Amino acid sequence: MRDSSTIGLRLDGLPLSGFHWRLLGLIAAGMYFDSFDIYIAGTVLAALIHSGESTLKLNATFVSVTFIGMMVGAWLSGVLGDRFGRRFSYQINLGIYGFASIAAALAPSIYWLIFFRLVMGLGMGAEIVVGYATLSEFIPAAWRGRFGTILNLIINTSLFLSTFLGWLIVPHYGWRWMFVIAGCGALVVWILRKSMLESPRWLAARGRTDEAEQIVARIETACGVDPAVAREAARSAARQATRDAAQTVAPAAARMSELFSRRLLTRTITAITVLVALFIVNYAFVSWIPTFLVKQGHSMSNSLGLTALMFAGGPVGSLIAFALAERVGRKWGIVAFSLVCVAFGVAYPFAQSAAMITLLGFAITACIYVLSSFSVASYVPELFPTELRLRGSGLANTIGRAVSIVVPYAVAAAFAGFGISGVIALIVATLLLQALIVGVLGAETKHRSLEAIAAETGDATRGDAGERAAAAVSR
Known part of the structure; x- marks a missing residue:
């Protein structure tokens, strides 16, 4: 039997390894260029005013459509990510703003640039939703908060890089190269991230436990853990937790309401x-x-x-x-x-x-x-x-x-x-x-499995049982 309830326990029971750091690197790279794309706006808009290609009113429109695109992108990424998977969502949004950035570099007028910025905003708003959530579903509970802060720190350094490159490039080569850098960087990461795995937690929640089991086994092997031993330990812990709680956890409804x-x-x-x-x-x-x-x-x-x-x-x-x-x-x-x-x-x-x-x-x-x-x-x-x-x-x-x-x-x-x-x-x-x-x-949420945090919304006893199971697997 392959029990979906053990997937989270096995992921939380893993030792920190190169797999987790590589995952962080791939997610951070995509979100870095997303943030870089946001921060180049100030430099680009100043250059457009200086060259006479834009006006203050058009610049304001550029900023506004950025936020509108990000707002819509954040919404769509949530719907698509829960429906079609984390991997599908983070690849499609990265491709959107990567290709749109290249198109922006070739924009024949400020009006086309504003249109492409709206499209870029869709991808940029989505990336922040999918990136942090995807990372949280892979990282063991004891390190989940710290990995989130590392990702946040990496992303925030893009403010300095975008400002510095703008100072070096725009006066000599023009504003279009800033979009080329952002777009090419995003597309390189888009290619690299094709090898990223789908979230086993999402697969298990969708009832695709065989696929979830295969991916978790690959991760365990990469972390130096025997999948058979980990699987049996997780099942034993889950059975004990179920006995302690005197009930099983009912799956949560998946409707937006x-x-x-x-x-x-x-x-x-x-x-x-x-x-x-x-x-x-x-x-x-x-x-x-x-x-x-x-x-x-x-x-x-x-x-x-x-x-x-x-x-x-x-x-x-x-x-x-x-x-x-x-x-x-x-x-x-x-x-x-x-x-x-x-x-x-x-x-x-x-x-x-x-x-x-x-x-x-x-x-x-x-x-x-x-x-x-x-x-x-x-x-x-x-x-x-x-x-x-x-x-x-x-x-x-x-x-x-x-x-x-x-x-x-x-x-x-x-x-x-x-x-x-x-x-x-x-x-x-x-x-x-x-x-x-x-x-x-x-x-x-400190030191707690995602399953225990979720179970708490239905019944505190189930949340406690989930935590005991996670602790048993870790030991």
Whole structure:
């Protein structure tokens, strides 16, 4: 008998090996070029204005269609990924924005460029949903949070590379080469990722247990584990867990409406909350800080210099998250750093010297990236059962992207009416609401199998049994 309930136990019982690091590398490479493609917008748009090929209004349209495409892409990737598989979804979205980037490099006018940017947005919005969720389904529970933070750290370095290459290339060779780099890089990864395996957890959830068994056996062999021994240990642990729970786990419904059922509603609310909060805080502070500094009387050069120092807090925040992901946990990590960020935010309007402004900005940026590592990179995919994981993550990302479209207008209104204090008040209120909702409704996922986290939504006893089984297999 090949029992689908043992698939997750066997994956969580594996020792960390080269297989897991190669998987991380392939997923990170695709998401890196996705992020790179997002960040080149500033350089490209400035060059288009300078050359007379665009206007401020058309540039604004370019930015808007990017977010619209990403919003739709996040939604579609959830639907397609749960229906046709993780492998299908991450390959099709990577191909979309890779080929669209090449097409953008050949665009004959700004209008065609805007159209191709919309298509690129579909792929870019999908990649963030599929990448993090796929990684979570392969990595053992004891390392899942840390791998999410590593992936987040790798992706965030694309901001520096895109800015640096833009400085080197655009003045001498033009803006089109930025899209060539992004598109070619994405297509190379697209070819390399054809060898990636389908998620055994997804296959098992779809009833394709023979395929799931074969893939898990290949992974176990690659990790130096005897599949026969691991299979029997997992079955024994699963039988014991079933006896302890006095019942078997009923499969969860796979309809989208299940996300709003009593069983999963608190998970859905939590996921939406953390992503909406992340996008509000990120776009209200990180994207606007150079403008704030100029408006407060700093020169353009001084403003950009201070901003660069503040943004150095990003990698530091990702490293902090790596150190704490499996110690503090994702739930209480989000709560704690929301409150820490509130404290720094409250102090920020009272800073007078450039040194203190920079120090507090550095600290706020670090907190934002800690929250990013905990939430979008780790926590959100963990909250949903396998058969609804991408749709749950996609829904939360879709709503987050929709909110991000209106955030600039809210920030501009707050700044116009109350100055920097108004913007900080918006950030503080968002973080306090996040801390409250996650603290009250959120589930802790630290060191827990995805199956145990999912089972908890139906019955706490089943969740405990799943954890005991996972621990037995690990031993």
